[in-house]
Structure formats: C-alpha cells, structure tokens
Amino acid sequence: MSLRAFFSTVVGGLVLLTVVSATLLVVLTTALERMASTLSESVEGVRQAEELEVDLLVHSRLLMAPGAHMVADPSRGRSPPQLEADLRRQLLEMHAIASTQEERQTVAEVQQQVFAYLAAQHAPLGPGVSPAQHETSAMTSLNAALRSLERLIQINVDQAQEARQSAAHWSEMADLLGLLLGLLLLTTLGLVVFWLRRFALRPVTALRSAMAGFGRGGRHLRAPEEGPLEIRDMARTFNEMADSLTHQQEQQLAFLAGVAHDLRNPLSALKLSTALTNRGEVTPERMQRTLSLVRRQVARLDQMVGDLLDATRIEAGKLELQPEVRDTRELARSVVELYQSSDSGHTLELVVPDAAVLVRADPSRLEQVLNNLVSNALKYSPSGSRVEVSVRGDGEHVVLAVADQGIGMSQEDLQGLFVPFQRAGNAKQRAPGVGLGLSVSRRIIEAHGGRIEVESQPGQGSVFRVHLARVSAGSPRTPVPSDEEEGSEEGSGAMH
Structure with missing residues (x-):
C-alpha cells in the first residue's frame, strides 16, 4: 500500500466516523427533543385536567351551597358564569394539546359530560321533578366528568413515564455508542501509529542509514526495498543510483x-x-x-x-564551437584524402552528390567526428576491405555516413557504445584505446543539434550515420581550412 492510499483510507475512515457520529447525535437530539416535548405536554395535560376538576368542584359547591363559608376560595372570587366560561376555555385548550387518539377521545368524553353537567344545573324544575332528583342528575354528570378527568390524568402520567423510560433508554444507547466510537477512534489512532512505525518509519530510517553509510564510503550498502510504495520507489532509486555510482x-x-x-x-x-x-x-x-x-x-x-x-x-560544459556554413562534401573529401594518403591497406570510397550540401557547424569539430568514425572503420575492418564515406542531402537534413565491412557489434554492445570509457568486447583485442572517441563524437554532434545513429550486426560490418540540420544554398559560405589547419586537427580523432 502506498502512503497516499493509506492516508486517503485513514482520512476517509475518520470522515465516515465523523458523519456517523454527527448523524447519531442528530438522531439522539431529535429523539430527546421529542421525548421532552411529550413529557412537557403530559405535565401540561395533568395540570389542565386537575385545574378543570377543581373548577368543576368549585362550580358545584357554589351552586349547591351559595352561602357556605370556604376555607380557601379556589374560584378567586369568580362567579358561576365566569367559572363556566373558564371551563369551556379549558376544554378547548385540552383539545389543542391532546397528542394521542386515546387522549382526544377522553377529552371529548370529558367535554360531553361537563356540558351535560352544566345543562343539568341550568335545567328548570319540571312538573313532577323534585329538587333532589335535579341535584342527583347534575351530580351524576359531574361524577362521570371527574372520572373521565382522572382517566385523562392517568393517560398523561403514563405518557410521561413512557417518555422518561424512553429518554433513559436513549441515554444508555448514547453512552454505549459514545464509548464504542471513542474506542474505535482510539483503536484507529493506535493502528495508524503502529502502521507508521512498523511499515513507514522503519524503512525511512533504514533508507537514511544506507544513504549516510554510502556517503561515508560504504559502497556496498543498499536500502531495503520495503514499506509503502513511495518509500520503496525512493529506496529503489537510491539503490539504482548507488549501483550506477559504484559502476562508474x-x-x-x-x-x-x-x-x-x-x-x-x-x-x-x-x-x-x-x-x-x-x-x-x-x-x-x-x-x-x-x-x-x-x-x-x-x-x-x-x-x-x-x-x-x-x-x-x-x-564541464565548456565545449566551445565556432560554427561556419560549410559544404559537407569538402569536409568528407578532406578526411578521405587524409586516410588514403596513409596507405592503410583498405579501399576508401567517397560518395557525394553533385550539388553542395551545406551545414552550419564547427568544421574542425565535424572533421574530428568524421576522423573518429573513419579511423574506427579502418581499425576494426580486415585489410583489403572497403570503407565507404557518403554524404546525402535529405530535405532539411544532411546525413554523413561511414560504412565498413568489419567485425560488427551485437545488440548488447550497441547499448553501451556511446558510454564513456566502455568498449565492445571484441574491440578491446583489435585496437588500443580508452573508449572516449564515440562518446566525444556524440556529444559534439548533439551540441550542433544533431544525432548519431548506428546499425551493426556481428560479422557484417557497421554503418554510422550523422544527422545534421541543412542550411539553404543562399547562406554565406566560408572557405575550407588550409592544409596546415587540417594538419593541426589530425590528432584530435578518438578511438573506439
């Protein structure tokens, strides 16, 4: 696992844990708010039912014994009509706060019985109806209303107890969930710390130790490629660098x-x-x-x-070039004539087009590259074989090629052909050298904005091609260096 994936997972888990905690907190808060509202409504229902009971009893006492002395006057000096108005108002308020179907039905029964009681109190005495019968009818309705009110009080008390028990249950659940979330958070943090120490910090410490030891001269030291992906990549890069430095x-x-x-x-x-x-x-x-x-x-x-x-x-980056517009045919011809005069035992052929092929380059450096390529072709070709030097203009490019019929090179040799101080295995026994010629030649051509390509097969010879940018025929052209200048550059070729 990479550090990025690990921290993404940890952050995602913490975010999920936060979302779950926030959701549970919202649910708990909503439930507690609902239970508090239910408890408040129940208390208010009990208060109104008891107040209605008191007002009914006071009303009955005032009508039945208007001159009787009362130790406490719950009516607060209200007359029976005022009490009746208060009774109707209280019934409407009880309807408004009733929350369950049973409570609403009970309030409706209380209203019906209270109205029956008031109607019985205000009913005139008819023929054959004694005052005792009239009072008995009113008391019957009053007692029924009081029983209904007691049942309504009990309903509200039951709702309050249920709400309290539910609140206690939710409180226990909140405590349990809080404990579980806390333990989960602590466990997650512990696992993160353990993982970082075990799989991240230890490989970093090992990498630091390997780098410090390598810097003090321990060329054999390498970092263990373990831990997260990023640290493994760092260790692998360091090991490759250490191998490269050791190899160099x-x-x-x-x-x-x-x-x-x-x-x-x-x-x-x-x-x-x-x-x-x-x-x-x-x-x-x-x-x-x-x-x-x-x-x-x-x-x-x-x-x-x-x-x-x-x-x-x-x-050191101090290779100085003095570019001039020159005809590559003349440069190639001067190199071929130089080696033809040395009687090397090989057949040198020059193939050039009829028209001028111009490039803007440092002539001495370009001759140095051609000298290196022709010298290598002669060294690694059997006596009497043919070496061809050709110049070709291809659109906006110029191609200078040196082809031989020598020993050739394998694909493995070609991979390190332009590496400084390296020489192909079969070349070491054929000619002396330190392995810098082709490396220097490639850097010179690259400094001119060109490139060198090579094609070779073991036993079938090699072809080196130098690609340079071609300039137009209308560009100013400087003369070819003199023989004396050519002679001063003969020793600048390199061996492969």
Missing part, C-alpha cells in the same frame, strides 16, 4: 588502469627508439624507421590526450 567508480578505476597501460606502450616504444639511436652507428634507414615509429607513438599520445581533454571540456 569501477569504470573510472578500469579507465585509469587502461590509460596507464595505453600510455606505457607508446612511452616504452619511444624509450626503446631513443635507446637504439645511442648504440653504435646509426644508418639513415634505421633513423627513418625510428622517426616513423616516434611519429606514430606521438600521434597516439596526442590522440589520447586530445580525447581526455575533449571529454573533460564536455563534462
């Missing part, structure tokens, strides 16, 4: 050993040549051979030093 260091050490070995050979030859000239009589023929050997060895030394200097300038 090994290559540099091998390069230094190869340079020392390659420098020792011409130096030994020079030392031997100078020693021969000090022995006895020196004939003109021997002197010519010695001077020829010295020139070849000095040229090799100059070529090696030139490659090293060019590689250093390129890596």
Whole structure:
C-alpha cells in the first residue's frame, strides 16, 4: 500500500466516523427533543385536567351551597358564569394539546359530560321533578366528568413515564455508542501509529542509514526495498543510483588502469627508439624507421590526450564551437584524402552528390567526428576491405555516413557504445584505446543539434550515420581550412 492510499483510507475512515457520529447525535437530539416535548405536554395535560376538576368542584359547591363559608376560595372570587366560561376555555385548550387518539377521545368524553353537567344545573324544575332528583342528575354528570378527568390524568402520567423510560433508554444507547466510537477512534489512532512505525518509519530510517553509510564510503550498502510504495520507489532509486555510482567508480578505476597501460606502450616504444639511436652507428634507414615509429607513438599520445581533454571540456560544459556554413562534401573529401594518403591497406570510397550540401557547424569539430568514425572503420575492418564515406542531402537534413565491412557489434554492445570509457568486447583485442572517441563524437554532434545513429550486426560490418540540420544554398559560405589547419586537427580523432 502506498502512503497516499493509506492516508486517503485513514482520512476517509475518520470522515465516515465523523458523519456517523454527527448523524447519531442528530438522531439522539431529535429523539430527546421529542421525548421532552411529550413529557412537557403530559405535565401540561395533568395540570389542565386537575385545574378543570377543581373548577368543576368549585362550580358545584357554589351552586349547591351559595352561602357556605370556604376555607380557601379556589374560584378567586369568580362567579358561576365566569367559572363556566373558564371551563369551556379549558376544554378547548385540552383539545389543542391532546397528542394521542386515546387522549382526544377522553377529552371529548370529558367535554360531553361537563356540558351535560352544566345543562343539568341550568335545567328548570319540571312538573313532577323534585329538587333532589335535579341535584342527583347534575351530580351524576359531574361524577362521570371527574372520572373521565382522572382517566385523562392517568393517560398523561403514563405518557410521561413512557417518555422518561424512553429518554433513559436513549441515554444508555448514547453512552454505549459514545464509548464504542471513542474506542474505535482510539483503536484507529493506535493502528495508524503502529502502521507508521512498523511499515513507514522503519524503512525511512533504514533508507537514511544506507544513504549516510554510502556517503561515508560504504559502497556496498543498499536500502531495503520495503514499506509503502513511495518509500520503496525512493529506496529503489537510491539503490539504482548507488549501483550506477559504484559502476562508474569501477569504470573510472578500469579507465585509469587502461590509460596507464595505453600510455606505457607508446612511452616504452619511444624509450626503446631513443635507446637504439645511442648504440653504435646509426644508418639513415634505421633513423627513418625510428622517426616513423616516434611519429606514430606521438600521434597516439596526442590522440589520447586530445580525447581526455575533449571529454573533460564536455563534462564541464565548456565545449566551445565556432560554427561556419560549410559544404559537407569538402569536409568528407578532406578526411578521405587524409586516410588514403596513409596507405592503410583498405579501399576508401567517397560518395557525394553533385550539388553542395551545406551545414552550419564547427568544421574542425565535424572533421574530428568524421576522423573518429573513419579511423574506427579502418581499425576494426580486415585489410583489403572497403570503407565507404557518403554524404546525402535529405530535405532539411544532411546525413554523413561511414560504412565498413568489419567485425560488427551485437545488440548488447550497441547499448553501451556511446558510454564513456566502455568498449565492445571484441574491440578491446583489435585496437588500443580508452573508449572516449564515440562518446566525444556524440556529444559534439548533439551540441550542433544533431544525432548519431548506428546499425551493426556481428560479422557484417557497421554503418554510422550523422544527422545534421541543412542550411539553404543562399547562406554565406566560408572557405575550407588550409592544409596546415587540417594538419593541426589530425590528432584530435578518438578511438573506439
């Protein structure tokens, strides 16, 4: 799992937990509010029922014994008509707050019985109806109303108790849910901390230790590729960088050993040549051979030093170019004529179009690249084989190609062909060199905005193609360098 997915999951879980908590809180608040409202309505119903009972009893007492003394006057000085008006108002209020069907039916019964009681009180005495019978009829309706009111009070009391029990139940549920949510939150935080320490912080600590140890010289140290995806990618990147640096260091050490070995050979030859000239009589023929050997060895030394200097300038970003508009046919012709005069034992062919093929480039650097390619073609081709140098203008591009019939290269060799200080396995035994020529050539061409391509098969030769931007024929053209200038650049070629 990646850190991004982990934190997304954690944040999503916390958001879900928050939403659930908020929803439960809303539900709990709504339920408690509803139960509080029910409890308040029940209390108000009990109060109104008791007040109605009191008013009915006071009304009955005032009508039946108007002159009787009362210790407490609940009627507050109200007359019977005022009491009757209050009774009707209280019945309407009881209808308004009745919340259940049973309560509404009971209130309707109370209203009917109260009205029956009032009607009995105000009914005139008819023939054959005694005052005792009239009072008995009124008391019957009053007692029925009082019983209904007691039942209404009991209904409200039951509702209040039910609401209280429900509130207690919801309170217990809220406590339980709060405890569960708290435990869930603490468990989640604990798991997050454990996961971070176990699967995130430990790999980071191991990566830091590996980086610190590698910086102190422990080239064998590598970071464990474990933990979240991002940390594994960081560890893998560090390991690849460490492998690359270690490989480069090994290559540099091998390069230094190869340079020392390659420098020792011409130096030994020079030392031997100078020693021969000090022995006895020196004939003109021997002197010519010695001077020829010295020139070849000095040229090799100059070529090696030139490659090293060019590689250093390129890596430091100080490769200076002096571009001019030149005809690539003349540049290719000058290189071919140079190697034709050296009697290399190969057949050099130049294939160029009739029209000028112009490029804007540094002529000395472009000749250096062609010298490297032609030199490699001659070194790694059997004597008597053909090496072709061609120039072709293709639309907006110029292609300079060097094709040989040499040993060729495998696909594995081609992958590291332009890497500094690397040489193909079959090339190491064919010709001396330090493996900088093609690397320098590629960087020179890339500095001109071009590219180098190669096609090769083992035993079938190789073809190197240099692609450069072509300039129009109307561009100003400078002359080709003189022979003396060409001679100064002969030693700047590189070996593959």
